[in-house]
Amino acid sequence: MAVAELHTPQVPAAAPLRAFGAAPSYDTPAFAELVSWVDGIRALTQPDRVHWVGGSRAENDALLRDLVDEGKLIKLNPEWRPGSYLARSHPSDVARTEARTFIASENEVDAGPTNNWADPTEMHATMDRIFEGSMRGRTMYVVPFSMGAVGGPLSHIGVQVTDSAYAVASIGIMTRVGDAVMREIAAGKPWVKTVHSVGAPLEPGEADVEWPCNDEKYIVHFPDTLEVYSYGSGYGGNAILAKKCFALRIASVIARDEGWLAEHMLLIRVVSPEGKSYHVAAAFPSACGKTNLAMLRPTIPGWRVETLGDDITWIRPGEDGRLWAINPEAGFFGVAPGTGESTNVTAVETLWGNTIFTNVALRPDGDVWWEGLTDTPPANLVDWEGNAWTPDSGRPAAHPNSRFTVSAAQCPQISDDWEEAVPLDVILFGGRRATNVPLVVEATDWSHGVFLGATISSERTAAAEGTLGELRRDPFAMLPFCGYNMGDYFAHWLRVGRSVRFDRLPRIFQVNWFRRGDDGRFLWPGFGDNSRVIDWIIRRVEGQVTAVDSPIGRLPRIEDLDLEGVDVSDADLAELFAVDPESWSREAESTEEFFDTFGDRLPAALRTELSALRHRLARA
Numbered sequence: 001m002a003v004a005e006l007h008t009p010q011v012p013a014a015a016p017l018r019a020f021g022a023a024p025s026y027d028t029p030a031f032a033e034l035v036s037w038v039d040g041i042r043a044l045t046q047p048d049r050v051h052w053v054g055g056s057r058a059e060n061d062a063l064l065r066d067l068v069d070e071g072k073l074i075k076l077n078p079e080w081r082p083g084s085y086l087a088r089s090h091p092s093d094v095a096r097t098e099a100r101t102f103i104a105s106e107n108e109v110d111a112g113p114t115n116n117w118a119d120p121t122e123m124h125a126t127m128d129r130i131f132e133g134s135m136r137g138r139t140m141y142v143v144p145f146s147m148g149a150v151g152g153p154l155s156h157i158g159v160q161v162t163d164s165a166y167a168v169a170s171i172g173i174m175t176r177v178g179d180a181v182m183r184e185i186a187a188g189k190p191w192v193k194t195v196h197s198v199g200a201p202l203e204p205g206e207a208d209v210e211w212p213c214n215d216e217k218y219i220v221h222f223p224d225t226l227e228v229y230s231y232g233s234g235y236g237g238n239a240i241l242a243k244k245c246f247a248l249r250i251a252s253v254i255a256r257d258e259g260w261l262a263e264h265m266l267l268i269r270v271v272s273p274e275g276k277s278y279h280v281a282a283a284f285p286s287a288c289g290k291t292n293l294a295m296l297r298p299t300i301p302g303w304r305v306e307t308l309g310d311d312i313t314w315i316r317p318g319e320d321g322r323l324w325a326i327n328p329e330a331g332f333f334g335v336a337p338g339t340g341e342s343t344n345v346t347a348v349e350t351l352w353g354n355t356i357f358t359n360v361a362l363r364p365d366g367d368v369w370w371e372g373l374t375d376t377p378p379a380n381l382v383d384w385e386g387n388a389w390t391p392d393s394g395r396p397a398a399h400p401n402s403r404f405t406v407s408a409a410q411c412p413q414i415s416d417d418w419e420e421a422v423p424l425d426v427i428l429f430g431g432r433r434a435t436n437v438p439l440v441v442e443a444t445d446w447s448h449g450v451f452l453g454a455t456i457s458s459e460r461t462a463a464a465e466g467t468l469g470e471l472r473r474d475p476f477a478m479l480p481f482c483g484y485n486m487g488d489y490f491a492h493w494l495r496v497g498r499s500v501r502f503d504r505l506p507r508i509f510q511v512n513w514f515r516r517g518d519d520g521r522f523l524w525p526g527f528g529d530n531s532r533v534i535d536w537i538i539r540r541v542e543g544q545v546t547a548v549d550s551p552i553g554r555l556p557r558i559e560d561l562d563l564e565g566v567d568v569s570d571a572d573l574a575e576l577f578a579v580d581p582e583s584w585s586r587e588a589e590s591t592e593e594f595f596d597t598f599g600d601r602l603p604a605a606l607r608t609e610l611s612a613l614r615h616r617l618a619r620a
């Protein structure tokens, strides 16, 4: 069946939207404040109409139908992929644009050396200039959203106005949207203001394009007033403002002030063969394995993993002296390539339907494909740019940063209580390192763990613009996401550690699934076999196994790893855990240079950790 034939019969475009999209009316000062803010944005951006998103199923269906009508989404064959769509972005708008991402704090030093700072007064003037008339010819949607269950004790709410229906549909999957949140706003709960425009106004009669966007891009955060302005991009990381912009950059600032942590972490429950539950959060940079670990299917018999979250974790000290965590999101915005039956079967099952795919390849039968979904590509694909594709085309069929957007509830191994807070037992830090960093290292204490997090470096992936493979520092996997001075952020982590009973602090480990041999192959099979590393970590937490001291932290004794049925040679194992004092000394040198960039904002404890590391290396 040809894809064109699959389009469902059309309902007149604007009518159902108007019916669904009318402004609610609440008679409270808080709601009046929201209306006056929306009116201000409307006057500035001059949309043709305003649609207040209520969050109903019918509204979402109408939105998707319009997107198909306008050629912005392709409806996939419902026989294979019910309720699912393919979006193809403009080839220039495929990833987060870090160079165009700004923190506009009052003082430059509060943005810190890792962020692009902008003066808030000047930046507000710039926003006023570029947003002027930016929504002409389009609909402005008003989307109230909750991060965390509506009304939950750790939840925060916000509003995104946007002229992208694709963004609205994506926000509807990634967060909880609609009337329930609007009631909280009307009742006076504080909310965060976020404004998004693709920056492509339409003149009367001008035809729209498949993926409107603008070459000029601004992703701007005003941490002092808790506002976000995003212009020019439709890409998820730049356009779903509740996600990276709010739940990480702005939330990290709120968390600093309130004594909690907003982190770029997955969250899982690991259940041991004895039936005991442990909660593990892990920070890996974008496209370094969070979604995969979040959906882990252990290859060790008896272990089970339940998914709680795959990208963002909010962590708060509880009255019981433990750290409690929630996943503030409601969906997964995951990297498609590399997601397949042999790597992440859970994700493949999650994607059975109701999924928005972006920049993957289209099969002739109206389903989708990407590199790694199956070993061999099906014939006659259409690539992510809409061109005919064969295996000899010499380019990937799906963009390396192509994505799926799907509701978390669809994950077959999602926890029954995934919307509730869980107590943390273990925190992992990781990156993509071909050399040097062992498969797993245990921190000696919280402060050493903070040092491990602060010194993470990782090879660049396709999730952001830049040179692939280039090694860069990505402390706590938060480099692109910390909304304030990273030196203060390190100090905040140390402080949170002191605010919790030391015997109830989570244990910290560093992991690296990506070490390679001289021949370039991965030394560790990864994926489901990462459960073998988790198994060792849990046995360490339980005090069932000892560890070996090394200059960089505690390593497993090889005989303590459950490697039954894994195909790793002894030589590869030795290499996986090798700690070369010479290259680690060079690593320490580069850490010192990195630390120096923070000047007096670097906590003294981290300098102490660095000199202790150097002493241990010198003795090794």
Ligand SMILES: Nc1nc2c(ncn2[C@@H]2O[C@H](COP(=O)(O)OP(=O)(O)O)[C@@H](O)[C@H]2O)c(=O)[nH]1
Residues within 6 Å of the ligand: 284, 285, 286, 287, 288, 289, 290, 291, 292, 293, 310, 334, 335, 337, 338, 339, 343, 513, 514, 522, 525, 526, 527, 530
């Ligand atoms: N070699 C190897 N690759 C992995 C592993 N886990 C994830 N990946 C790959 O890393 C890429 C990004 O993974 P993903 O889980 O989507 O990363 P996220 O962006 O951090 O959520 C995908 O291509 C995965 O196949 C692993 O354990 N070993």
Ligand SMILES: C=C(OP(=O)(O)O)C(=O)O
Residues within 6 Å of the ligand: 096, 236, 237, 238, 244, 285, 286, 287, 288, 290, 311, 333, 334, 335, 463, 464
């Ligand atoms: C959502 C994103 O990141 P991640 O790869 O961490 O899921 C993103 O890059 O926009």
Ligand SMILES: [Mn+2]
Residues within 6 Å of the ligand: 287, 290, 291, 310, 311, 333, 334, 335
């Ligand atoms: Mn992910």
